[in-house]
Amino acid sequence: xxxxxxxxxxxxxxxxxxxxxxxxxxxxxxxxxxGQQPWxxxxxxxxxxxxxxxxxxxxxxxxxxxxxxxxxxWCLASLxxxxxxxxxxxxxxxxxxxxxxxxxxxxxxxxxxxxIEPAEFLEGIDPSASGEFSTxxxxxxxxxxxQLHESFRRMSIEALSFGDAAAAIRYSERAIRxxxxxxxxxxxxxxxxxxxxxxxxxxxxIEATEREFERQLGExxxxxxxxxxxxxxxxxxxxxxxxxxxxxxxxAALRRLPxxx
Numbered sequence: 001x002x003x004x005x006x007x008x009x010x011x012x013x014x015x016x017x018x019x020x021x022x023x024x025x026x027x028x029x030x031x032x033x034x035g036q037q038p039w040x041x042x043x044x045x046x047x048x049x050x051x052x053x054x055x056x057x058x059x060x061x062x063x064x065x066x067x068x069x070x071x072x073x074w075c076l077a078s079l080x081x082x083x084x085x086x087x088x089x090x091x092x093x094x095x096x097x098x099x100x101x102x103x104x105x106x107x108x109x110x111x112x113x114x115x116i117e118p119a120e121f122l123e124g125i126d127p128s129a130s131g132e133f134s135t136x137x138x139x140x141x142x143x144x145x146x147q148l149h150e151s152f153r154r155m156s157i158e159a160l161s162f163g164d165a166a167a168a169i170r171y172s173e174r175a176i177r178x179x180x181x182x183x184x185x186x187x188x189x190x191x192x193x194x195x196x197x198x199x200x201x202x203x204x205x206i207e208a209t210e211r212e213f214e215r216q217l218g219e220x221x222x223x224x225x226x227x228x229x230x231x232x233x234x235x236x237x238x239x240x241x242x243x244x245x246x247x248x249x250x251x252a253a254l255r256r257l258p259x260x261x
Contacts, residue, residue: 019119051092
């Protein structure tokens with residue numbers, strides 16, 4: 001990850017790159033960034049582990065421009081207007097971001113996706129750029145999608161281990177929204193629904209998942225959802241039988257107590 005350098009301006013900014021990209025100021029108002037190239041440039045810099053040279057950036061993002069370096073300067077200037085003076089400067093380009101800036105992809109890498117909704121990296125951004133950058137963006141999207149999905153799954157598993165079925169349902173549903181044809185998210189949702197005691201919803205989700213897999217892939221899922229549902233059903237049935245037995249024993253013990261005179 002690129003090193004941050006403290007900067008006195010533009011404190012409290014939030015940069016969103018997962019989903020529709022945006023920059024929000026400390027006042028909660030969006031700061032406009034015109035066009036698609038500036039977002040592509042910003043993403044390239046945010047995900048780089050070191051400053052990137054201007055000629056490299058110009059060649060990747062402005063290969064068809066009459067003046068690639070001039071186009072790069074214009075993009076950097078438009079980003080500075082949204083981010084604050086003194087940022088995104090030099091050659092190679094240094095980010096020079098404030099310490100308290102909130103960048104969602106950095107948060108994801110550092111602490112997970114607790115406050116991040118499932119969406120595509122740079123949603124709606126498809127810049128006219130070199131083949132090299134197009135490949136970079138494709139790989140970056142896949143890597144961030146994988147990070148998001150794994151984070152949602154991990155948080156769902158942790159919630160299940162603590163008996164927090166509501167949180168487990170929320171995180172597993174996010175995993176499913178991100179990758180609806182990945183069976184692991186559906187298995188976790190069935191576990192969470194069963195843990196919450198909502199066996200009817202668990203059964204309905206299994207049926208809906210099987211139909212969707214058959215429609216999209218031409219085959220049913222592997223059966224992990226069904227096996228998990230059966231396992232949880234047996235667990236609930238055993239607990240119910242134990243409860244009934246305990247209740248009968250308690251009633252019998254009460255009947256054996258001497259009657260008050």
